Amino acid sequence: MPDRPPHRVVTVERGSFCLARCDCGWTGMARRARSQARTDAERHLAEAGGGPEPSACRPVE
Helix, strand or coil: CCCCCCCCEEEEEECCEEEEEECCCCECCCECCHHHHHHHHHHHHHHHCCCCCCCCCCCCC
8 A cells, every 4th residue: 555645634714714624635614613623624534544643633723
């Protein structure tokens, strides 16, 4: 299996919305709640597999 780069997810604020973005190009939905954007990021990391655990790569607020 080829080496995959790790996924690094951060949250980005745009006005009153927050969204999660990953180095792989994935972008989550714009959310009003930061907690929901973090949940989207954790779900992406879990689905991506092979990346760091969500606790090791906590999205930035």
